[in-house]
Amino acid sequence: MDDNKSFFGLQKILVTLLVLSGSVSVSTMMLIKSSSSNAQSTENINVNNLPSKVGIQQQIEELKATMLRSWQQQAQTKGFSYTVPLRFQGAIVDAAKLTPEQKVIALTFDDGPWPESTKQVLDILKKNQIKGTFFLIGQNVKNYPGLVKQEIAEGHVIGNHTWHHWYQFLNPQAAAYEIDHTADLIYQVTGIKTNLFRPPGGLMHNGVASYARNSKYAIIRWSSDSVDYSRPAVPKLINNVFRRAKPGGIVLMHDGGGNRSKTVQALPEIIANFRKQGYKFVTIPELLEMQDKDQKLIANKKTVQN
Numbered sequence: 001m002d003d004n005k006s007f008f009g010l011q012k013i014l015v016t017l018l019v020l021s022g023s024v025s026v027s028t029m030m031l032i033k034s035s036s037s038n039a040q041s042t043e044n045i046n047v048n049n050l051p052s053k054v055g056i057q058q059q060i061e062e063l064k065a066t067m068l069r070s071w072q073q074q075a076q077t078k079g080f081s082y083t084v085p086l087r088f089q090g091a092i093v094d095a096a097k098l099t100p101e102q103k104v105i106a107l108t109f110d111d112g113p114w115p116e117s118t119k120q121v122l123d124i125l126k127k128n129q130i131k132g133t134f135f136l137i138g139q140n141v142k143n144y145p146g147l148v149k150q151e152i153a154e155g156h157v158i159g160n161h162t163w164h165h166w167y168q169f170l171n172p173q174a175a176a177y178e179i180d181h182t183a184d185l186i187y188q189v190t191g192i193k194t195n196l197f198r199p200p201g202g203l204m205h206n207g208v209a210s211y212a213r214n215s216k217y218a219i220i221r222w223s224s225d226s227v228d229y230s231r232p233a234v235p236k237l238i239n240n241v242f243r244r245a246k247p248g249g250i251v252l253m254h255d256g257g258g259n260r261s262k263t264v265q266a267l268p269e270i271i272a273n274f275r276k277q278g279y280k281f282v283t284i285p286e287l288l289e290m291q292d293k294d295q296k297l298i299a300n301k302k303t304v305q306n
Contacts, residue, residue, distance in 0.1 A: 084195050084196070084218045084285065085289060085292035087292060087295070088288050089195070089217070090213045090214070090217070090218075090219075091213075091219065093219065093221065093288070094221045094222065094250065095223035095246070095250050096249075096250075096290060096291040097248060098248035098294060099294070100247055102247050103277070103279045103280065104247060104248065104286075104287065104290065105248075105250075105279045105280075106281070106282055106284050106287045107125075107130065107133070107253065107271075107281060108133045108134070108198075108220070108222065108250055108251060108252055108253065109121060109132055109133070109253050109254060110134075110161055110252065110256070111135075111137055111140070111161065111165065111255070111256035111257030112134055112136060112147065112254075112256030113134075113136065113140050113141065113144040113147035113148055113255070114140065114147075114255055114257065117256065118144070118147045118255045118256060119147065120264045121260075121263070121267065122151065122156075124267050124271070125154075130281040131155050131156050131157065131281065131282075131283050132156050132157070132281075133156065133157040133159060133196070133220075134151055134157070134158050134159070134255065135159040135161035135196070135197075136148065136159065136161055136182070137162065137164070137165050137182070137257075138162065138185055138186075140256055141182070141185050141186060141189060142185060145189045148190060149189065149190065156283070157284060157285060158186065158190070158192065158194055159196030159197060159220060160183055160186065160194055160198075160212075160217065161182070161200065162178040162179060162182060162200055163177065163179075163182045164178060166200065167201055167206060170208055171207060172211060174207070175207040175211040176211055179211055179215065195216065196217065196218055196220055197220065198220050198221065199219065218284075220250065223245075223246065223249040223250050223251075224241055224242075224243070224245050224246075224249050224250065224251045224252065225252045226240050226254075226263070226266075228254050228260065228263045228266075229254055229258070231258075231259065231262050233262075234262055234265050237262055237263070238269055238273070241266075241270050242270075247279075248287065248290075250284070251270075253267070
């Protein structure tokens with residue numbers, strides 16, 4: 001959240017400078033553009049493309065408008081790329097530690113994107129105005145990039161789930177490939193650098209989780225497993241989800257990796273049942289921010305008492 005404030009604060013400062021600098025040269029404007037390049041603009045700003053007969057002031061106004069449009073796009077992307085609180089970078093998370101009164105739950109989906117079932121899951125979430133968290137397999141991102149773009153366009157969060165979804169032990173070079181190659185492709189497709197990682201099968205000792213932790217990923221596991229990969233009957237799948245559901249919990253389901261028709265059938269009832277119990281739905285970054293806020297409040301209270 002602090003990063004967002006500083007990001008928009010920088011925008012205000014630069015825009016103010018632009019407004020006040022009617023006599024600023026084109027070279028100075030390019031320097032300002034360079035200083036803001038860390039946001040990785042999605043729109044190429046080239047002053048040389050402006051008509052030569054246009055006055056300096058008009059050039060500044062046009063450049064300012066272009067920069068503002070670019071910043072708006074960056075802000076939207078930044079909202080989806082999220083920042084994991086420092087305490088969770090390199091940490092293992094099975095659920096958020098929240099008070100029972102904070103009845104929130106995170107729905108997560110693994111092994112996608114996948115033809116048909118990912119689209120069906122997205123349609124259900126959209127109908128219910130819920131944002132989920134999708135842990136993507138790199139080779140599926142390569143095969144179905146349009147579905148990943150749809151996830152981002154509809155406000156969902158994405159995480160890294162390796163390239164091949166292998167379970168066997170991987171040496172550091174292979175583990176680096178599995179994670180970094182997936183991260184690079186996600187960035188190429190979406191412009192987002194995710195720092196959420198879910199190890200295949202939740203395994204922590206086959207090399208990939210260690211590499212992810214050393215790379216400051218938050219290692220996201222789960223507290224409630226639907227076991228939908230075994231394709232149980234819908235009532236059984238739903239019972240699996242609620243057997244260990246609790247405030248701050250993380251629900252594991254799958255939108256990819258095989259036939260997910262049971263998950264698609266069960267999802268509307270899972271959502272309805274959680275709502276009947278008073279739950280609200282959050283993404284993984286929102287869940288982590290809630291715990292981070294609570295722990296800061298507890299720490300502040302202890303400081304005051306001492």
